[in-house]
Amino acid sequence: MATSKELRIGLVGYGFMGRTHSNGYKRVNDFFPDLATRPVLKAVCGRSEDKAKAFAGQWQYESVETDWKALIARDDIDAIDICTPNDTHAPIAIAAAQAGKMVLCEKPIARDQAESVPMVDAIETAGVANTVWYNYRRAPAVTLAKKLIDEGRLGKIFHYRANFLQDWTISEDLPQGGAALWRLDAKAAGSGVTGDLLAHCIDTAMWLNGGIDEVSAMTETFIKERVHTATGEKQAVTIDDACLFHCRFGNGSLGLFESTRYARGHKALYTLEINGEKASIKWDLHDINRLQFFDHGDDSLIRGWHDIHVSDGDMPYLDKWWVPGLCLGYEHTFVHQVADFLAAVEAGGPCRPTFRDALETTKVCDAVLKSAAEKSWQTTGVDWQGS
Numbered sequence: 124m125a126t127s128k129e130l131r132i133g134l135v136g137y138g139f140m141g142r143t144h145s146n147g148y149k150r151v152n153d154f155f156p157d158l159a160t161r162p163v164l165k166a167v168c169g170r171s172e173d174k175a176k177a178f179a180g181q182w183q184y185e186s187v188e189t190d191w192k193a194l195i196a197r198d199d200i201d202a203i204d205i206c207t208p209n210d211t212h213a214p215i216a217i218a219a220a221q222a223g224k225m226v227l228c229e230k231p232i233a234r235d236q237a238e239s240v241p242m243v244d245a246i247e248t249a250g251v252a253n254t255v256w257y258n259y260r261r262a263p264a265v266t267l268a269k270k271l272i273d274e275g276r277l278g279k280i281f282h283y284r285a286n287f288l289q290d291w292t293i294s295e296d297l298p299q300g301g302a303a304l305w306r307l308d309a310k311a312a313g314s315g316v317t318g319d320l321l322a323h324c325i326d327t328a329m330w331l332n333g334g335i336d337e338v339s340a341m342t343e344t345f346i347k348e349r350v351h352t353a354t355g356e357k358q359a360v361t362i363d364d365a366c367l368f369h370c371r372f373g374n375g376s377l378g379l380f381e382s383t384r385y386a387r388g389h390k391a392l393y394t395l396e397i398n399g400e401k402a403s404i405k406w407d408l409h410d411i412n413r414l415q416f417f418d419h420g421d422d423s424l425i426r427g428w429h430d431i432h433v434s435d436g437d438m439p440y441l442d443k444w445w446v447p448g449l450c451l452g453y454e455h456t457f458v459h460q461v462a463d464f465l466a467a468v469e470a471g472g473p474c475r476p477t478f479r480d481a482l483e484t485t486k487v488c489d490a491v492l493k494s495a496a497e498k499s500w501q502t503t504g505v506d507w508q509g510s
């Protein structure tokens with residue numbers, strides 16, 4: 124199908140995620156030719172005009188803005204894509220929705236639940252198309268895991284286990300705050316590994332296994348003070364450097380989650396394992412194209428873990444890419460999310476996770492942090508509405 128409609132994108136933030144999203148917009152129609160809509164890179168917004176212009180030149184955006192309010196006020200922009208630090212998401216998303224723009228927002232939608240609720244209200248009152256970039260759902264092996272679970276191949280699920288391990292903050296000389304290290308500053312980030320990394324694990328977990336009802340957590344801040352780049356002075360570190368929690372899902376299964384930035388040797392080790400009555404599943408971001416599957420129904424002489432290379436054309440998203448045996452990478456998860464967003468807009472349906480779905484993840488994050496602070500079990504208040 125020839126593309127007939129334009130979706131004019133206004134991107135806010137030209138950092139790491141600004142690049143992954145821009146790549147998604149540029150690639151999507153080459154590989155998803157059935158889409159009737161073509162993203163147009165209309166404008167990128169950043170506070171530094173020089174850097175925004177350099178980014179626009181590299182990624183072929185038509186124009187730049189230095190104030191996101193001016194971007195939202197433009198009538199030649201259909202969708203605002205928020206790729207800025209977490210403390211900026213709420214004002215941008217609310218203003219964009221009130222202006223009738225579609226809103227795509229990086230995760231976590233905001234620093235906490237209190238900040239997220241008015242965002243969901245604004246989005247739903249305006250009735251604008253929206254999505255939140257919990258992109259790991261769209262790694263084909265993870266999407267395949269969802270299909271296998273939904274087909275009932277695991278049977279009743281007993282256990283869900285996930286880790287997200289990194290090692291980049293071990294040095295006590297690393298400052299906090301500023302453009303590069305906003306993740307270490309709770310004012311900008313909201314929390315540490317809980318909102319940054321466990322939010323991904325929680326979104327995938329609830330997508331695969333349903334809502335999380337109650338949690339018990341512990342957190343640690345290993346380095347108590349760091350120089351703040353804004354002041355040059357040592358200030359207390361108030362993010363969680365590490366977080367462990369266990370939980371109970373609504374379906375009765377038990378969950379165990381761990382995240383840290385102090386696991387020497389691990390860079391982005393997101394792993395998950397699900398144990399069901401009939402079968403188990405394992406996935407590892409460092410081996411993104413493989414899904415491990417153990418089926419107790421196999422003939423006992425050959426029963427064991429299947430090492431599935433998720434590259435055949437009948438597997439999720441794979442008919443759009445190369446030939447069986449060839450690999451996809453991290454960037455494809457974002458291309459897939461753009462494709463699904465455009466398809467949802469064309470069909471007039473939601474692109475999950477929506478802001479409302481992402482609010483549920485934020486509720487779990489808040490309950491985890493409260494549990495750790497109060498050393499007590501917390502109910503999450505999650506109202507999980509399916510996929």
Ligand SMILES: NC(=O)c1ccc[n+]([C@@H]2O[C@H](COP(=O)([O-])OP(=O)(O)OC[C@H]3O[C@@H](n4cnc5c(N)ncnc54)[C@H](O)[C@@H]3O)[C@@H](O)[C@H]2O)c1
Pocket residue numbers: 135136137138139140141168169170191205206207208209211229230231256257258302303319
């Ligand atoms: N989906 C994922 O896997 C994933 C991965 C990394 C980050 N993220 C999320 O994406 C968001 C951005 O993270 P990042 O790693 O790209 O950060 P980054 O630091 O690389 O980029 C942030 C960008 O925002 C810009 N910015 C900051 N304040 C601004 C403002 N007021 N107006 C305009 N631009 C502003 C900065 O100049 C920079 O260009 C965060 O919410 C983060 O949690 C998601």
